[in-house]
Amino acid sequence: MTDNSLLTDLFSPVTMGALQLANRIVMAPVTRSRYGEDGVPNALHATYYAQRASAGLLIAEATNISPQGRGYAATPGLWSDEQVAGWKTVTDAVHAAGGKIVSQLWHVGRFSSVELQPGGQAPVAPSAIKAEGDTYTVDGFVPVSMPRALDTDEIPGIIQQYVTAAENAKRAGFDGVEVHSANSYLLDQFLRDSTNQRSDQYGGSIENRARLTLEVTDAVVRVWGRERVGIRLSPVTPDAGNTPPDSDVMGLYGHLIEELNKFGLAYLHLVEGATATSRRVPEGVDLDALSARFEGLFIGNNNYDLDMAIQRRAEGRIDAVAFGRLFIGNPDLAARLRHGHDLVVAPRESYYGGGAKGYTDWPVFAGK
Numbered sequence: 275m276t277d278n279s280l281l282t283d284l285f286s287p288v289t290m291g292a293l294q295l296a297n298r299i300v301m302a303p304v305t306r307s308r309y310g311e312d313g314v315p316n317a318l319h320a321t322y323y324a325q326r327a328s329a330g331l332l333i334a335e336a337t338n339i340s341p342q343g344r345g346y347a348a349t350p351g352l353w354s355d356e357q358v359a360g361w362k363t364v365t366d367a368v369h370a371a372g373g374k375i376v377s378q379l380w381h382v383g384r385f386s387s388v389e390l391q392p393g394g395q396a397p398v399a400p401s402a403i404k405a406e407g408d409t410y411t412v413d414g415f416v417p418v419s420m421p422r423a424l425d426t427d428e429i430p431g432i433i434q435q436y437v438t439a440a441e442n443a444k445r446a447g448f449d450g451v452e453v454h455s456a457n458s459y460l461l462d463q464f465l466r467d468s469t470n471q472r473s474d475q476y477g478g479s480i481e482n483r484a485r486l487t488l489e490v491t492d493a494v495v496r497v498w499g500r501e502r503v504g505i506r507l508s509p510v511t512p513d514a515g516n517t518p519p520d521s522d523v524m525g526l527y528g529h530l531i532e533e534l535n536k537f538g539l540a541y542l543h544l545v546e547g548a549t550a551t552s553r554r555v556p557e558g559v560d561l562d563a564l565s566a567r568f569e570g571l572f573i574g575n576n577n578y579d580l581d582m583a584i585q586r587r588a589e590g591r592i593d594a595v596a597f598g599r600l601f602i603g604n605p606d607l608a609a610r611l612r613h614g615h616d617l618v619v620a621p622r623e624s625y626y627g628g629g630a631k632g633y634t635d636w637p638v639f640a641g642k
């Protein structure tokens with residue numbers, strides 16, 4: 275392909291399972307922390323997502339599947355009727371603008387505080403191992419709390435939380451869902467031997483540690499059908515809680531991807547490297563070799579620019595590319611990339627919290 279046809283290819287329609295996308299530019303899930311304590315989306319959030327609807331696919335910011343799954347104040351939820359109604363205004367606005375949007379189903383596991391948990395209880399995790407770092411409450415930053423290990427007989431209840439949220443996502447008019455098994459949250463905590471020291475069928479061997487992610491995926495597929503379910507993995511990122519990668523990244527994620535192949539999902543979405551930091555990986559890890567084992571469509575992410583997207587597409591390494599931070603300041607990112615327009619780099623202060631400022635007030639490109 276010539277350079278021009280490579281560019282055209284990125285901006286041509288692609289079908290991911292049952293999702294017909296107008297182009298291969300995906301908006302990565304980006305938490306913006308602009309919700310009230312009820313976690314209900316409103317007109318501001320509808321405007322924000324509709325402004326970005328020219329992406330082939332919007333992956334809405336991580337959304338708490340239950341009160342127990344919540345680890346940060348000001349994040350949205352998908353367990354109450356009010357939240358479903360709020361999300362419906364968002365999905366309607368995105369669809370009216372010609373876009374597609376999926377919901378990222380999120381349970382933070384150990385990365386939470388008793389201040390955020392129902393009844394002030396301890397956060398839940400595969401094992402009682404505390405994360406490092408602070409989380410955000412209405413009173414500001416607080417250290418994360420010591421979690422308690424889930425009993426084996428509590429696992430069906432965790433899976434049910436995903437099912438309920440998946441059903442709610444359907445009622446809310448989403449086009450599908452993404453299982454959030456990345457960034458060191460609950461499912462990723464089960465995957466890694468640094469956070470999972472269980473001795474039941476959900477711990478120990480690679481097969482056992484992959485079990486919860488696979489059972490959740492299976493349950494969500496039963497709600498949505500395989501063609502409207504994607505999954506996000508981040509094999510090496512420390513992200514939430516400074517969580518070390520697994521001692522056998524290639525073995526663990528290789529097994530997981532082989533098992534995921536059996537579902538025939540809409541897509542695999544991988545954070546390549548340390549989330550929003552660097553694309554470096556530990557010695558012995560080859561993320562391209564892992565993603566090549568996935569038999570469906572593959573969305574690459576992390577520190578991409580247009581040239582990297584074109585190059586990796588030309589090499590046949592990605593089917594689509596997800597941009598996170600660039601979508602904050604460039605609502606019309608797809609058009610700007612396509613036409614070589616200037617890009618805005620949104621300051622970090624605009625990422626989290628506040629209202630319309632730094633959120634819905636970024637202009638579409640109107641010349642230099």
Ligand SMILES: Cc1cc2nc3c(=O)[nH]c(=O)nc-3n(C[C@H](O)[C@H](O)[C@H](O)COP(=O)(O)O)c2cc1C
Pocket residue numbers: 302303304305306335336378454456457506545549550551575576577578596597598599600625626
């Ligand atoms: C402000 C901010 C919020 C984020 N929120 C989420 C999230 O809700 N879910 C998720 O899986 N990743 C989240 N990420 C990670 C991004 O999806 C993405 O992986 C990361 O920003 C790297 O892509 P980029 O280089 O294009 O920004 C977030 C990143 C940033 C900077």
